[in-house]
Amino acid sequence: MLDKVWFPLSLTLWIATISSILVLFSGVVIAYIFARRDFRGRELAELLVTLPLILPPTVIGYLLVILVGRNGFLGNLIYNFFGTGIMFTWQAAVIAAYTVSLPLMVRAAQAAIEAVDRELEYAAYILGRSEIETALLITLPLAKRGILAGLVLSFARAVGEFGATLMLAGNIPGKTNTMSISIYSAFQAGNDELAQTLVIILIFISLLAISLTGRFIGKLEV
Amino acid sequence: MGVKIDLKKQYSETNLGRKKSVKKSFVLDVSFEMENELVVLFGPSGSGKTTLFKCISGITDLDEGKIIVGNKVYFDKEKKINLSIQKRNLGYVFQNYTLFPHMNVRKNIECGLKGWEKEAKEKRVLEMLSLLHIEELENRYPSQLSGGQKQRVALARALAPKPEILLLDEPFSALDLEIRTRLAEKIKDLQSKIGIPVLFITHNLEEAFQLADKILVLYEGKAQQFGTPEEILYHPENLHVAELVGISNIFDDAYVKECDEESKSTVLKSESLSLRVKTQRFKPGDKVSWGIHPENITLLLPDSNSENQNENTYSVRINNIINKGPKKRITLTLVRCGKILTADVPAQFVDSLKLHAGDICLAKLEMTKVVAFHKS
Numbered sequence: 234m235l236d237k238v239w240f241p242l243s244l245t246l247w248i249a250t251i252s253s254i255l256v257l258f259s260g261v262v263i264a265y266i267f268a269r270r271d272f273r274g275r276e277l278a279e280l281l282v283t284l285p286l287i288l289p290p291t292v293i294g295y296l297l298v299i300l301v302g303r304n305g306f307l308g309n310l311i312y313n314f315f316g317t318g319i320m321f322t323w324q325a326a327v328i329a330a331y332t333v334s335l336p337l338m339v340r341a342a343q344a345a346i347e348a349v350d351r352e353l354e355y356a357a358y359i360l361g362r363s364e365i366e367t368a369l370l371i372t373l374p375l376a377k378r379g380i381l382a383g384l385v386l387s388f389a390r391a392v393g394e395f396g397a398t399l400m401l402a403g404n405i406p407g408k409t410n411t412m413s414i415s416i417y418s419a420f421q422a423g424n425d426e427l428a429q430t431l432v433i434i435l436i437f438i439s440l441l442a443i444s445l446t447g448r449f450i451g452k453l454e455v
Numbered sequence: 456m457g458v459k460i461d462l463k464k465q466y467s468e469t470n471l472g473r474k475k476s477v478k479k480s481f482v483l484d485v486s487f488e489m490e491n492e493l494v495v496l497f498g499p500s501g502s503g504k505t506t507l508f509k510c511i512s513g514i515t516d517l518d519e520g521k522i523i524v525g526n527k528v529y530f531d532k533e534k535k536i537n538l539s540i541q542k543r544n545l546g547y548v549f550q551n552y553t554l555f556p557h558m559n560v561r562k563n564i565e566c567g568l569k570g571w572e573k574e575a576k577e578k579r580v581l582e583m584l585s586l587l588h589i590e591e592l593e594n595r596y597p598s599q600l601s602g603g604q605k606q607r608v609a610l611a612r613a614l615a616p617k618p619e620i621l622l623l624d625e626p627f628s629a630l631d632l633e634i635r636t637r638l639a640e641k642i643k644d645l646q647s648k649i650g651i652p653v654l655f656i657t658h659n660l661e662e663a664f665q666l667a668d669k670i671l672v673l674y675e676g677k678a679q680q681f682g683t684p685e686e687i688l689y690h691p692e693n694l695h696v697a698e699l700v701g702i703s704n705i706f707d708d709a710y711v712k713e714c715d716e717e718s719k720s721t722v723l724k725s726e727s728l729s730l731r732v733k734t735q736r737f738k739p740g741d742k743v744s745w746g747i748h749p750e751n752i753t754l755l756l757p758d759s760n761s762e763n764q765n766e767n768t769y770s771v772r773i774n775n776i777i778n779k780g781p782k783k784r785i786t787l788t789l790v791r792c793g794k795i796l797t798a799d800v801p802a803q804f805v806d807s808l809k810l811h812a813g814d815i816c817l818a819k820l821e822m823t824k825v826v827a828f829h830k831s
Contacts, residue, residue, distance in 0.1 A: 352549050352553045353555060355512075355514050355547075356547070356553040358540040358541055359512055359546075359547045361544075361569050362541065362569060363541060366569075370555075374557050
């Protein structure tokens with residue numbers, strides 16, 4: 234029993250952590266570019282990044298399979314490089330989690346960066362600081378709360394990811410059975426005890442995430 | 456170490472960034488040269504003062520022209536030079552100070568000392584703190600500072616990297632009157648100490664005259680006049696400048712009757728009024744406007760002087776007197792031609808002469824205080 238809880242829990246936290254780290258770095262860069270740069274096709278790019286928020290998880294899963302499957306563009310590259318496919322591995326689950334949680338990060342961080350007074354940035358430029366220095370010294374520290382809120386939301390979303398993960402990583406016991414997927418299998422197999430335990434743990438993680446986000450967003454005005 | 460600015464830039468008054476809701480567009484058209492002195496940019500809001508600063512600092516790109524500070528060319532359209540903001544080496548104090556809220560005063564000042572050795576950096580910060588008398592604020596955060604203190608920190612931060620020119624955008628607009636006056640003294644003192652050109656934006660007339668070595672008057676993007684405070688006040692070149700310096704009695708129906716070489720003055724004829732003005736800018740027959748500041752009209756009792764014996768002295772009837780504290784605003788009608796003048800007279804004076812509405816007295820328009828300019 235403990236093993237049946239422990240593996241999905243540790244796998245899920247691992248996947249969510251890796252995904253969140255990727256989301257943090259790429260999401261902040263994307264958010265900064267969206268907030269501070271005007272370029273052709275920006276609206277299209279914003280739309281593409283936001284899309285996973287509203288698309289059904291199965292549609293995302295399907296599109297990702299096309300992209301990273303053995304015959305997909307990325308999948309083919311990966312296969313040629315590593316000599317092995319990525320489908321039905323924990324890495325595939327990270328890709329699914331990353332895709333669905335990135336928009337949460339980008340939206341939260343973008344709003345926070347846009348709220349930073351541009352004149353503060355100009356003041357730093359005038360003091361001789363480059364754009365990257367200014368972003369690291371001024372803009373991002375001042376957008377910290379929004380970025381942290383985005384991070385927590387992304388983590389929670391990654392923990393709860395089900396549909397796209399199932400299509401991309403499958404449900405291989407001891408390999409890709411994350412919490413949400415384990416709940417589904419336990420329920421299907423009539424193992425109520427396991428399902429309930431996992432459900433309680435997931436609810437706990439989500440509550441924690443929401444209370445953390447609330448605190449960050451509450452302090453956003455400071 | 457001179458500054459040479461000659462630029463053109465299309466700008467709009469309500470440009471709100473992403474969603475452009477452009478209301479009215481102007482062409483910023485400014486050209487002037489200055490030495491190590493304090494030049495005040497004076498004009499109503501929307502006249503392009505801040506836009507000019509943004510062009511000088513490189514925040515906004517120019518359409519055409521040249522900006523040269525000392526031996527550094529910031530911008531030259533013809534030579535295709537456009538230095539990045541970071542390389543311009545100027546000090547800029549924004550209207551709302553733009554102190555970095557998450558850094559204490561020391562860190563704020565250090566921000567401009569990129570690449571300095573640790574010891575030199577510390578020494579420079581202390582120098583700046585003592586220059587502005589804010590040593591005790593070193594470890595405070597901007598949210599713990601008063602408006603005047605923020606102002607000083609912003610100045611310290613701007614001056615720390617040894618800029619070649621200092622731009623101050625309405626630095627006192629958010630401060631109390633008392634602190635304003637004291638800080639203005641400080642700025643003047645500072646300018647002579649650091650010996651760099653200082654450009655100072657204000658739409659406050661008193662501040663402009665208190666501080667300026669020279670004043671550049673801007674109106675709807677165009678430089679109207681550039682000169683010393685006296686030149687601006689007593690020899691405004693056009694209606695905009697005259698109105699901006701507070702001259703409210705303006706009449707545009709005069710022509711030049713006579714140019715008097717000997718006394719370096721000009722006689723104007725405005726309807727039946729003959730008026731002598733201390734200027735040699737005109738030729739006989741020129742159509743001109745003339746005016747006088749309400750505070751420069753002197754009232755006299757009728758028995759002491761008669762109208763014909765004194766130049767620029769006319770019989771007037773008092774229409775009404777409005778109490779404005781230490782001053783009284785008096786509306787007068789010139790008996791001879793019916794023109795209406797407004798005069799601001801010390802309350803004490805009005806009371807001691809016992810002036811009342813309906814009284815007849817004399818108004819003297821001192822010839823050095825009467826302004827005249829070509830009719831626009």
